[in-house]
Amino acid sequence: MTVSDPLRPREAALPRRALGRALVWLRRDLRLPDHAALHQALRAAREVWSVFVFDREILDPLPRRDRRVEFIWRSLQALDAELRALGEAHGRPGAGLITRHGRALEELPRLALQLGVDAVFTNLDPEPAAQRRDAAVAEALRTVGIAFHGFKDQSIFEGPEVLTGAGKPYGVFTPYKNAWLKALTPYQLKAYPVEAHGDALAARPAGEPGVPDTLAAIGFEPSGLDLRVLPTGRPGAEALLADFLDGRIDRYDAARDFPAVKGPSYLSVHLRFGTVSIRRLLREAQARVEAGGPGAAGAEVWRSELIWRDFYMQVLQHHPRVERAAFRPEYDRITWDEGPEADAHFEAWCAGRTGYPLVDAAMRQLAQTGYMHNRLRMVVASFLTKDLGLDWRRGEAWFALQLNDFDLAANNGGWQWAASSGCDAQPYFRIFNPVSQSEKFDPAGKFIRRYVPELAALPDGAIHAPWLARPVDQAAAGFVLGRDYPRPIVDHAEARARTLERYAVVKG
Numbered sequence: 001m002t003v004s005d006p007l008r009p010r011e012a013a014l015p016r017r018a019l020g021r022a023l024v025w026l027r028r029d030l031r032l033p034d035h036a037a038l039h040q041a042l043r044a045a046r047e048v049w050s051v052f053v054f055d056r057e058i059l060d061p062l063p064r065r066d067r068r069v070e071f072i073w074r075s076l077q078a079l080d081a082e083l084r085a086l087g088e089a090h091g092r093p094g095a096g097l098i099t100r101h102g103r104a105l106e107e108l109p110r111l112a113l114q115l116g117v118d119a120v121f122t123n124l125d126p127e128p129a130a131q132r133r134d135a136a137v138a139e140a141l142r143t144v145g146i147a148f149h150g151f152k153d154q155s156i157f158e159g160p161e162v163l164t165g166a167g168k169p170y171g172v173f174t175p176y177k178n179a180w181l182k183a184l185t186p187y188q189l190k191a192y193p194v195e196a197h198g199d200a201l202a203a204r205p206a207g208e209p210g211v212p213d214t215l216a217a218i219g220f221e222p223s224g225l226d227l228r229v230l231p232t233g234r235p236g237a238e239a240l241l242a243d244f245l246d247g248r249i250d251r252y253d254a255a256r257d258f259p260a261v262k263g264p265s266y267l268s269v270h271l272r273f274g275t276v277s278i279r280r281l282l283r284e285a286q287a288r289v290e291a292g293g294p295g296a297a298g299a300e301v302w303r304s305e306l307i308w309r310d311f312y313m314q315v316l317q318h319h320p321r322v323e324r325a326a327f328r329p330e331y332d333r334i335t336w337d338e339g340p341e342a343d344a345h346f347e348a349w350c351a352g353r354t355g356y357p358l359v360d361a362a363m364r365q366l367a368q369t370g371y372m373h374n375r376l377r378m379v380v381a382s383f384l385t386k387d388l389g390l391d392w393r394r395g396e397a398w399f400a401l402q403l404n405d406f407d408l409a410a411n412n413g414g415w416q417w418a419a420s421s422g423c424d425a426q427p428y429f430r431i432f433n434p435v436s437q438s439e440k441f442d443p444a445g446k447f448i449r450r451y452v453p454e455l456a457a458l459p460d461g462a463i464h465a466p467w468l469a470r471p472v473d474q475a476a477a478g479f480v481l482g483r484d485y486p487r488p489i490v491d492h493a494e495a496r497a498r499t500l501e502r503y504a505v506v507k508g
Contacts, residue, residue, distance in 0.1 A: 014044035014149070021202070023112050024050040025122040026097075027130075029153055029274035030075045031234045032082040034191040036151040041121040042197035049115060049202050050083060051098040052076055052211075053107050054218045067223040067370045067404050068273075069215065071232050074225075075275050076211045078233030086198040094203030096210050101218050105133060109140040115205070120146060123153035123274075126313045127408045128320040155310045156180075156188050156278060159317035162310075169318040171327070171423050176311050177304060189283045226369070230269060230404065237276035240266050245284060250295030252302045259362070259373040260446035265302065266371075268405035271309070282306055305374075312413035315423055322412055322422070324393070330506045331421035336391040345388045348489055349380070350398055352452070355488035357463060358438035359383050361451035368451070370404035375441055381418030382432035387495040389502060392419035420503070429503070431496050438464040454484045 022045035024038050030052075032038070041048045062069065080097040087095025100107040112120055120141060125131070138148035152158055162179050163169060170176035204210060212218060225232075231239050244265040248255070255263030270276045285306065288299035319327060326332045337345075348354050352363035362376035372380070377399075384395045396415040400406050416422025420430065442448055445463035449456040455463050457477035462469035466479070467487055474481065481487060 014040060016043050017046055017200075019045040019118040021045055021047045021115060021117040022049075023115060023117045023120045024048060025108060025120055026050055026052045026079075027122065027274075028125055028272065029123045030072065030079050031237075031275050031277065032079060032086065032194055033234070034277040034280055035123075035194050036153040036192045037121040037123045037149075038194050039192035039197070040149065040151060041119075042194060042200045044121075045118070046200060047202040048200045049098055049117075049204070051100060051108070051111055053104040054099065054101040055104040056101065057103055057105075059218070059220075064219065065221050065223045067225045068406070069218075069220050070223045070225045071230070071269060071404065072273060073211070073215055073218075073220075074227075074232035075234075075236075075273060078235055078275075080211045082234070083201065086195060087201040087203070090198035090201065092199065092201045092203065095198075095201035096204045098204055098208045099211055100209070101212075105136050105140070108137050109144065109146075112141060112146050113144060117146060119149055121149045121151070124150040126154060126158070126317050128316070128323060153192075153274070154278065155313050156282060157183065157310055157314070159314040162314065169314060170311070171315075173308065173311050173423060176314075177307050180307055180310065184286075189279050189286065191277070191279060191283075229369070230266075230371075232275070234275045237267065237270035240270065241276060241281070241284070249284075249288065249302060250298045252298035253300070254298070256301065256305075257375045258441050259376055260442055260444075260450075264374065268407075272405045272407050278306065278309070308413075309407075309410060311423070312409040315413060316409040322416065323408065326419075326421035327416050327423055328421055328506075331419070333505045334421075334502060335505075336502075337389040342388070342390060345489055346384075346390055346394055348486070349384055349388060349390075349395075353486050354383070355467070355486040356383065356434040356438075356492075357445075357448045357452050357455055357466065358442060359434050361442075361448045364451040366399075366402050370402060372399075372403070375437075377414055378418055379432050379434060379437050381415055383434055385419040386431045386499045387434070387490050387492060389495070389498060392416060392421065429500055431499060433492060435465050435492070452485070455479070 022041040024041045029035055029037070038050065059069065076097060076099070084094070084096050087093060098111070100111060108120065122134070125134070134150065141148050157180060159169065162176065162183055164175070164179075170179065215221060230236070244267070248262065249265075252263060255261045257263070267276060267281065271278060271281070282303065285299045285303035289296050289303060315327065316322060349359070349363060352360035352367065354360055358376070359380050362372055362380050366372045381392070381395055384390050385392050392415045396411055399411055399415070403411065413422060417424050438448070444460050445455075448463055455466055458466060458469060458479060459473055462473050466485060467481055469481075479485070
């Protein structure tokens with residue numbers, strides 16, 4: 001497998017038009033502009049096809065109504081239309097997307113042989129399972145004389161590109177961020193132009209399937225994805241980005257922590273599936289930071305959030321064991337609660353029935369929409385691990401099933417941060433209080449009222465801890481604790497004391 005050298009000029013990665021035919025394997029990069037592998041293939045070959053494999057090894061275990069599968073399917077429709085339009089603009093009609101439904105390890109080499117390509121181009125995926133799959137595909141291609149070229153496209157810097165002075169990977173974010181910013185030049189943010197090279201696009205061969213007309217063709221059903229909230233494909237990403245850049249980015253530093261406020265960019269799903277490039281977003285952030293002015297602070301905080309993404313990817317690249325083990329090995333000595341009561345607590349947490357309104361509102365939002373605000377991800381993760389005493393891996397797996405924007409590196413990093421077993425400079429006794437978090441970040445209870453409507457009639461002062469509501473307020477709201485809404489399944493103060501005892505095994 002050939003991997004691009006990030007320190008070498010990108011335009012010289014392969015000689016122009018040195019190949020006859022090439023195949024671009026799309027995965028987490030469902031867009032046309034600023035696409036590393038597609039750019040390189042179009043420059044290097046005289047005929048280029050693009051393929052997306054609905055990989056059954058990934059899809060078969062999923063529920064049949066999965067929002068992410070629908071997002072991908074709709075995004076592929078938009079990409080197919082863009083490819084056809086670009087081909088027609090360059091006098092290459094019929095240049096649509098090829099799709100296959102099967103095991104990528106089998107389908108990709110089979111298609112490459114059928115098309116008679118000299119090389120397969122793809123953008124690299126940092127996840128361990130993806131790397132194992134790619135190595136197997138590259139070997140299968142090698143045995144039949146087809147080259148495999150991988151390019152960096154998911155991040156600005158990969159694992160070995162930002163290291164400490166001693167040549168070691170970073171384990172704490174702030175020093176990593178400082179080194180990342182020091183290493184950044186305009187070169188890393190430069191786009192990979194595709195539109196100028198559309199004359200190399202080849203027509204989809206007769207009989208090769210394009211994007212299926214229905215989800216049923218790949219064994220799935222419509223998921224109820226709300227396209228008004230989460231528009232799909234590159235057009236959807238551009239619409240969300242334009243809305244965010246129209247003033248909201250300037251207030252991002254102040255608004256991002258409040259779940260009832262439209263503060264985030266809502267682009268995480270688009271980053272996950274590559275319908276927008278990370279370079280594009282960082283160019284926007286960097287330009288505003290460098291321009292200064294009152295909006296620079298918001299852009300700088302947003303840029304930091306994008307750097308967190310690189311940070312967690314390099315942690316996974318350097319330490320693939322964190323997929324199932326604690327980043328800080330001593331934290332694997334912790335004994336988590338197990339048994340019927342622990343299972344009941346986990347089920348209550350998943351269902352949003354813990355008795356803590358902000359936790360329950362967040363978990364219900366996740367179940368209903370596939371989205372959860374970043375502040376609330378920290379709150380509910382802290383509650384699961386440090387109030388309920390449950391293994392962070394249980395929560396991580398639930399998020400992996402539910403989140404539209406599930407990304408292994410970010411999900412794992414976030415959960416280990418909350419459990420204090422990961423890359424965090426703070427000690428383990430940082431334990432979020434779900435009531436004070438609610439009072440601080442949803443003071444009027446607007447978010448809680450939306451997702452926990454049984455509490456809607458309680459006054460603002462009572463909605464954060466309804467078990468403390470005055471009888472007169474409960475009566476006025478027609479609310480009965482234990483009937484309309486559960487009592488807290490644990491006492492936070494008592495749970496905090498148990499957590500400090502539980503974590504004592506990591507002292508020293």
